[in-house]
Amino acid sequence: MGPLIPNHLIPIEWNSIIAIIIGIAFGFVLEASGFSSSRKLAGVFYGYDFAVLKVFFTAAIVSVIGLYYMDYLGYLDITQLYVHPTYLWAAIIGGVIMGVGFVAGGFCPGTSLCAVAIGKLDAWVYVGGILLGIFMFSELFNVIEPIYDGYFLGNITLIDSFDWNPYWFIFIFSIIAIVAFAVADMVRKKVKKVFY
Amino acid sequence: MDIKNQTNSHVYWNPYFGGFILGIIIIFTFYVTGRGLGASGAMKSSVVTLVDTVAPTHAENNAYYSTFISEDDSPMNTWLVYEALGVLIGAFISGGLNGRIRWRIQHSPKITSQRRLVFALLGGILFGLGAQIARGCTSGAALSGMAVLSTGGFITMLAIFGSAYATAYFFRKNWI
Amino acid sequence: MIKKQTAKILAFRYKILALILVILAGGLVLLPKYQKNEGIKPEQLLANAISLERYIATDQIAHKLINQDPSFILVDVREEASFKKYSLPNAINIPLKKILDAESGAFLNQNQFDVVFFSNDNFEADQAWMLCNRLDYKNLRVLKGGINSWFKTIINPPKPTEDMPEEAHNLYTARKAASMFFGVAYPDQVQTDPLEKTQTAPKQIITVKKKKKAAEGGC
Structure with a gap:
């Protein structure tokens, strides 16, 4: 019964190798769906290309339906999966900041990595910006910490x-x-x- | 028309197909490892490693870096870093197969490359900041969170898209 | 013209795909729900219950205690009061009603030690054994006969009569030695050095908690 690695059905040593394989598949799909193009990504906010919405929601729905079917049939214990923790205000504030960054830069971290791989210079700059942003966050951590650690509701689901x-x-x-x-x-x- | 077709041809996958495959990958990831996908975690590890090599004492004194530094293991030796390496490889393969690999700056014809780069940097800084506050980006928090119906994932997703739509008007010149 | 036709075909396909999606999602709603069977299957439980491994004899336990075998922990499932009055050496006390508590799980649900349940007789220990087996804990045993049997066989072994076979006499000697180890004095042995009771410090049981999930997720 899955998940396989936390239940020691696959030795933990495989974790990194599986990570690379999953990463390759993830990167391939993102790139092939056109997520390496910032103008295609930004299209969702201006109504000329809804690829982000379609890919994103299709993926979310397929995965959630699939996971619940696997749970129902007993292949997977859904309670053992990692649930993203909910820090209420951190999620909202972080999300708002990310939204502005998304429109301004036209990428999100995963897609910018794809664009980096195919030589988009704007993506290189964008990744540099992310690194800088993380650096700023860490330096300002003492100031941000109350938000970062506050309003913790646990690893809850809807x-x-x-x-x-x-x-x-x-x-x-x-x-x-x-x-x-x-x-x-x-x-x-x-x-x-809009042609791009 | 011909030229337009060449430069604008949508050689990408059908978005529903891409989404379906992506969903299968997420299922597989959860099934095998019990965790979701991610992207900005690798960048966080890179920053931590960088700061740790340049200024080790500073890194240890900082409350945030120090949580990721341990004596016997490099912060780069994490699942997400390997996954991010895989993303680079996978995107390179896909781009190579479709002939999309070349150095270029993609921007709307109405703006200069310089302006595009400045906004890319700005957007990157904001996204990096936001991803740390929310503990994850669109893939780690929103996509993987939604797959397990995490409340935080949904909140983050709504906040990202809400604020992006709200501010899209001010950045319209960059894109259309 | 061609474009229009492809668009038409695609639109039709999307409708089919949307329908499939709705049916799949609806299937989750409509599927009959059943109580998830937590723990092991009844057949497995039966197999465990009739297994010879289930019980461990007092002699074996005495032997292990004397040799300071580190591979097992004794779990007293009686009430705390009885535990304080008398218990086996190095036993830990987890009363039956606390057996499902989280802190008990750290001792019971692990792969390092054999867990030996005991009570005054078999009953409570057997109940504890059954509960923990149901939760799929591993390496569970029950002390056959419990403390009563412990007294009868180890602390106060019945003296064999002359006409009994040699094994009985051997067993008696072994048990007598064991009981002396556990602090019983025999009049005929007093002249040998008075057993200095080495009060061994209570065994430190370090349990490694089963890792549920190591994943530090997210980006």
């Missing part, structure tokens, strides 16, 4: 915090996504084409 039925939530979530895809296509037809 099921814990709202007491929702996960299956119904996934169902509604996928319908929302499909509606979003349809709306995205309609918007794209309305918006002036």
Whole structure:
């Protein structure tokens, strides 16, 4: 029963090798979906290209449905998976800052790595910026720490915090996504084409 | 028209197909390792390593760096760093297969390369800062978080896209 | 023209794909829910229950204690009061009602030591054994007969009569030696040096907590 490495079904030594393999697949898919192009990424905010929305939500839904099916069939213990911890205000403030950075720079860290690999100079500068940003964060850590460590709600899921039925939530979530895809296509037809 | 087609041809995968494969990769990652994908963690490790080599005492005194430094192990020896190396390789393979590898600065024809680079740097700084505060970026917090229905993941995702849409108007000249 | 046709085909495909997605998501809602069977399967539990490994005899325990065998821990599942009154050397006390507590898990759910449950007789120890087996803890044993048997066999072994076979006499000598180790004085042995009771310090049990998840995730 999965997850395999935490349950010692695969020796821990394989972890790094598996990491590289997963990384290769991840990078390949991101690049092949066009995420190495900042103008394509930014398109989602101006309505001329919704690739980010489509890829992102399709991936989220496919993975969540798949994980819950695997949990249901007993291949995977969903309670053993790493759940991103919730620090309420850190998540909101960090997210807002990242959003501005996203529009300004046109990449997020994963996609910028892809763009770095295919020689986009703006991505090199962007990665430099990220490193600088992390450096600034660490230097200012004493100032930021109350936000960073405050409002900790635990490693919770939506099921814990709202007491929702996960299956119904996934169902509604996928319908929302499909509606979003349809709306995205309609918007794209309305918006002036931008070539990049 | 021909020229336009050449420069604008969408040689990328269908986004739904890409998303589907990405979803399978996330499932596989969780199934094998019990954790999600990530990207900015590798950059954090790089910064920590860099500071640790240049100014070791400073790194040890800083409350943030010191959590990632241990005596017997390099901060680079983490899962996310290997994964990020894989991302570079994978993107290089994909770009190579489709002939997309070349040195260039991609920007809207309305702005200069210089302006693009300045904004890229600015955006990078903001994203690096934000990713540390929120403990993850779009892949680590939002995408992997959403896959396990993490509350924090959803909040981060909404905050990123909300603020991006809210501020998109001010940056429109850069893109359209 | 061609473009329009491909667009039409694609639009149709997307509808099918969307439908599949909805059906899959709906399937999760509609699938019959069943209580997840935590722990091991009934067949496995039965196999463990009838296994000969389940019980350990008092003689074996005495032998191990004398040799200071580090590979096992004794767990007294009686109430704390009885534990304080008398217990086996180096035993730790986890009353039956606390057996599912988190701190008990550190002792019981590990792969380093054999865990030997005991109580006054078999009953409570067996219950503890059953519960822990159900949780898929490993290396569980029960002291056969519990403390009563311990008294009968080790502390106060029945003296064999002359007409009994030699094994019985050997067993008696071994048990007598053991009981002396545990501090029982025999009148016929007093002339030998008065057993200096080496009060061994309570065994330090260092348990390595099973790592649930080492992943420090996120970016």
